[in-house]
Amino acid sequence: MDNSLHDPFRTTFDSLDEFADLISQVLKCPITIEDANHRLLAYSTHDERTDPARIATIIGRRVPEKVINQLWKEGTIPALLKTREPIRVQTMNEIGLGNRVAISIWKNEEVLGFIWALEIDKSLSDKELYQLKKAADAVKNKLLQLQTRKNKKEERSQELFWKLLTGHLTSHDEILDHFRSLKITPSTSFVILVFQFQENINRKEEQYIMYLLKTIQRLKIILYTIDCDQLILLTSADQIKNLTEELDHFSQIFVGKMNERYKITGITPVYSGIYQDYQKIGKAYNETLTVLSIKSKFPAETKKMFSFQQLGIYQFFDLLLKSRQNNDYVNESLRKLHDYDHQHNSNLIKTLEVYLDHDSNLNDTAKQLNIHTNTLNYRLKRITEIAQVNLKEPNQKMMLYIDLKLEKYHV
Amino acid sequence: MDNSLHDPFRTTFDSLDEFADLISQVLKCPITIEDANHRLLAYSTHDERTDPARIATIIGRRVPEKVINQLWKEGTIPALLKTREPIRVQTMNEIGLGNRVAISIWKNEEVLGFIWALEIDKSLSDKELYQLKKAADAVKNKLLQLQTRKNKKEERSQELFWKLLTGHLTSHDEILDHFRSLKITPSTSFVILVFQFQENINRKEEQYIMYLLKTIQRLKIILYTIDCDQLILLTSADQIKNLTEELDHFSQIFVGKMNERYKITGITPVYSGIYQDYQKIGKAYNETLTVLSIKSKFPAETKKMFSFQQLGIYQFFDLLLKSRQNNDYVNESLRKLHDYDHQHNSNLIKTLEVYLDHDSNLNDTAKQLNIHTNTLNYRLKRITEIAQVNLKEPNQKMMLYIDLKLEKYHV
DNA sequence: TTCCTTTTTGGTGATTTCCACAAAACAGGC
């Protein structure tokens, strides 16, 4: 029938792969179907011509991160998220991407996925582009089904995650059973990663987050959930050499992209230590909450600290602050230095603080203060005289450092 | 009468000075009368011959400390405290002491004071020594009167001291009034000094203590009292350059002499910071009690710390310990190092601790550990690798130090 | 045993720290 010629996709099909092959046959080019997060859903096998980007996508079952990044930068993805029309992409050799056409799959106002058609030897004609659009329309219900199935699984895994976070699962075997039933391979060591947002996360932002989590492929995320203004992740720490660096990097990318792509700012990343025992997920989660709480109290000093470990002395800061305030104790040494500074317009306190901040390194300190090394030496000598302290005693030194930092919060 | 010739001292006299002159006339030599604590009570003026030690005693209204020390070492004072017979002392030029005879003044089993007779040109005959003994007997009642008068004053000053220690006197003027009425000149700055004994201080020990306090002349003691197993002193901090050193020295002498002279051991000295405001005596006292409490909890690490200031980080030690135990947190870095030490029979933990104890000084640390500097350097490099820490970050370093110390108390 | 890795020790030279001394700059009081 003429009708069937006009729309060859008005037919039933069992699997998405079958449908990909159908499109491929009609358009005479290799076809790939992805979900909204650039995970591979199906690909045609009928046509063996392809390019490196497509191979990588099929092998990894998702579009490589650098390809996604490039497509964002260069505008393809933003365009696909706006229009229902096909978008043509020019060859980008640096990421192994040949000429192709993409179209987004829509359900109401939401993008469910994408269809990619490689233009290996020839460009698609306008008619073929129209057919592609029809294909995108035809596939949407299938994708919707997949999505709801995935949503159900997601719900179950979120439930599991919350049980773990709140410490409701105490038996190791029970936990492993849950993982198995959700087809999650548990890792031998893990880290809890929390992103604190400035405001509660709404539906739209949640989609952005999911998109980013799926497309940033640096860390393996086992479970995730959202709680008001927090994004909580359970990530695997297996086979990562420099974990701290990796976590820092991941957080930085996440925060950076949330900002540049969606203009969401003020996200604070924080992570727990590494744990092997899944019963300790609750503990790890509490650790991150503690870090967030300390960071919110002392934002300036803890700016560059993201884990409990890194907090160092700030782990105890509110405890110390409270103790000092209760005993209304003043560090005599610091008082004397303050007095001296006041009377002589000097800045011994500042000198001491910078010196201690720089781990008693003369060169660095002098450089930071823009003074001669000998001047610094002289000042330090004066400090030991006036404050009656011995800067070679780690104990006294630490107390000075801590009291210096505490002073800033004496209201 | 023959009787009066035999005992020329059976007579009444108004003042002790008058009596000293009487003895001097009878024995034909200069006479000095001291109380049990070697404070000058009276001296003869009839005979102008004398020696440097006597001059110094009269000028300072007490026997100089070094003279007392010498007389203890050389056995005179211990002998005087045992026998009621006169004791002869040979010239000791190094302390300006000429030949002389001394006798102790007894009331029942207690020594109330001493009479000194200088043998400038001639030695006292046996008859004269016998007369000296009679003089000592005659003067005892006068001394007893003085003592009870002094005791009353002491009682009043102790009462004042307790009021100050417990913070019952809040008005500055009121405090000054009390001082004036007790004829005590208040100093502009003071320190509370507490000696913690191992057991309650009994009557005999109290006498020893009073004796030592009166004879150690390094610090000016304004008020003192005894509370069960504690000796509490209010000392002036005026006109002392290096107060800490002075306090350390005083404590050391006190503890040393209590041991060598009276075999009382296990005394822990402790002192407060310097305060100007007499209303803060209570605060200063509490400070010393805190120090004592911390020292009793962590005796090994706080061995050489005697003031709150010196405690440094140990000021918070029990707070930190409690916090760590509550959160059952383990420092990952230290755990890794411990693991490594265990597996490889190494001693990175020890190395790190000594290094931190020595304020990151390579030379000192290497010397203490009996290893080559390069070995130490190598180990430190390994430590940073294994523990994943940056030893140039004061924050991390401090946390390591603190956790290292805390570990020793994880039971 | 040999082989391999880890650890210790030694040596060298560039850089940094520490110390003493002195000249110059500066500030405050008179």
Add this chain to the structure above:
DNA sequence: GCCTGTTTTGTGGAAATCACCAAAAAGGAA
């Protein structure tokens, strides 16, 4: 203004630190 004491900067030399390399010693696994 001048005087005095404090602060800054400069110089120079001894000691310490740091970053290398390399040889020797130790310890473990095949």
